[in-house]
Amino acid sequence: MIDLIIRNANLPDGKSGVDIAIDKGKILEIETQIEAEAHQTLNLDHWLVSTPFVDPHFHMDSTLSAGRPRINQSGTLLEGIEIWGDLVPLLTADDIKHRARTLCHWSIAKGCLAIRCHIDVTDDSLLAVEALIELREELAPWIDLQFVAFPQNGLFRHPPAKENLLRSLDLGVDIVGGIPHFERTMADGTESVKVLCQIAADRGLLVDLHCDETDDPNSRHIETLACETQRLGMHGRVAGSHLTSMHSMDNYYVSKLLTLIKEAEITAIPNPLINITIQGRQDTYPKRRGMTRVKEMIDMGIPVALGHDCVMDPWYGLGSHDMLEVAHMAVHVGQMTGVDEINAMYAGVTTTGAEVMHLDHIGLKPGCDADLVILQARDPVEAIRLRATRLYVIRRGSVIAKSDPMQVNLMLGESDFGVDFLAIN
Numbered sequence: 001m002i003d004l005i006i007r008n009a010n011l012p013d014g015k016s017g018v019d020i021a022i023d024k025g026k027i028l029e030i031e032t033q034i035e036a037e038a039h040q041t042l043n044l045d046h047w048l049v050s051t052p053f054v055d056p057h058f059h060m061d062s063t064l065s066a067g068r069p070r071i072n073q074s075g076t077l078l079e080g081i082e083i084w085g086d087l088v089p090l091l092t093a094d095d096i097k098h099r100a101r102t103l104c105h106w107s108i109a110k111g112c113l114a115i116r117c118h119i120d121v122t123d124d125s126l127l128a129v130e131a132l133i134e135l136r137e138e139l140a141p142w143i144d145l146q147f148v149a150f151p152q153n154g155l156f157r158h159p160p161a162k163e164n165l166l167r168s169l170d171l172g173v174d175i176v177g178g179i180p181h182f183e184r185t186m187a188d189g190t191e192s193v194k195v196l197c198q199i200a201a202d203r204g205l206l207v208d209l210h211c212d213e214t215d216d217p218n219s220r221h222i223e224t225l226a227c228e229t230q231r232l233g234m235h236g237r238v239a240g241s242h243l244t245s246m247h248s249m250d251n252y253y254v255s256k257l258l259t260l261i262k263e264a265e266i267t268a269i270p271n272p273l274i275n276i277t278i279q280g281r282q283d284t285y286p287k288r289r290g291m292t293r294v295k296e297m298i299d300m301g302i303p304v305a306l307g308h309d310c311v312m313d314p315w316y317g318l319g320s321h322d323m324l325e326v327a328h329m330a331v332h333v334g335q336m337t338g339v340d341e342i343n344a345m346y347a348g349v350t351t352t353g354a355e356v357m358h359l360d361h362i363g364l365k366p367g368c369d370a371d372l373v374i375l376q377a378r379d380p381v382e383a384i385r386l387r388a389t390r391l392y393v394i395r396r397g398s399v400i401a402k403s404d405p406m407q408v409n410l411m412l413g414e415s416d417f418g419v420d421f422l423a424i425n
């Protein structure tokens, strides 16, 4: 008698009518018909089962603080950084944990079971680092949290940042972060990339920089990041978040740059909701979209994961931490409406996201942890189209969230019937 069997599922790769046997928190078997008895059975009638959503780029210290101490009137990155700088001294550990815990509950409810969080290490108290490390332990049974030490005000522009970043790593933060385009000069930005990569190389850590989050096509810190990754032999261990300047760069230069990124095995983490909202703010018309060149990177074989970045904070006042909204926006902003392209955006918030986050325990194969999401959709395209209801969220073989299928009852004259928005076959 095994713990759980899921029957008659559709999988993201197009397989249909599949059974999944789960025991002791692991996937035992995935086959068309499994002969087994289980304590619990979920009969799905061809609903989509997928690995859970993951969010490879988020800010948990600032989430759910929108409007404190004031609204971002210009909507720009720089005003957001200014507002956040005013809020940080007012924060308490309890407040940070309360907001972050609420966000994690939203995330789990939406089927997202792993989040990479950039934690601002500007403040010498490292209050957010300590609070979120405690919260990570509290929530570990239900969600995987990775932390990036993020010097929001610049490694050199804010002199205590380097010391604070190193102290954060000592406390248990996993990944080295940075923000080269916010340093005072291009030269300082270049130097910050070198210093941060060296710290990661010395400590055997991953790197994930906010890199070139600007409309300025001359912001080319990704080039330095690729070069340092090569020089230090850190292939596969470095991610470039945002990379929005690439949107505005010259095509010829980008053709060289993509090769450098590919050679260094750098992964890319655009944040479509935030990039479309924050970039192009100083344009009149035409107004740039600001998202990096996702289609071209995927064509080159560069792994592209998609992040949510913000929910109700100084940079973005909307959102409910739904990774299907992120994928939906990526499809639109990147004009990626082909079926393969939509599937790639679904992978960006599931399997490719897990790969970029080095989450080897996640996968739809025997031996992987039974972390799964079951959607009221037949395939990934339908999941994105409908931002489909998450019927079940499963963590290590246990159902940890459940929603009723979405259906609207119409009352039209004499008739009374339900509509569910699924495709007509």
Ligand code: FE2
Pocket (backbone or CB within 6 Å): 057, 058, 059, 118, 210, 309
């Ligand atoms: Fe960010």
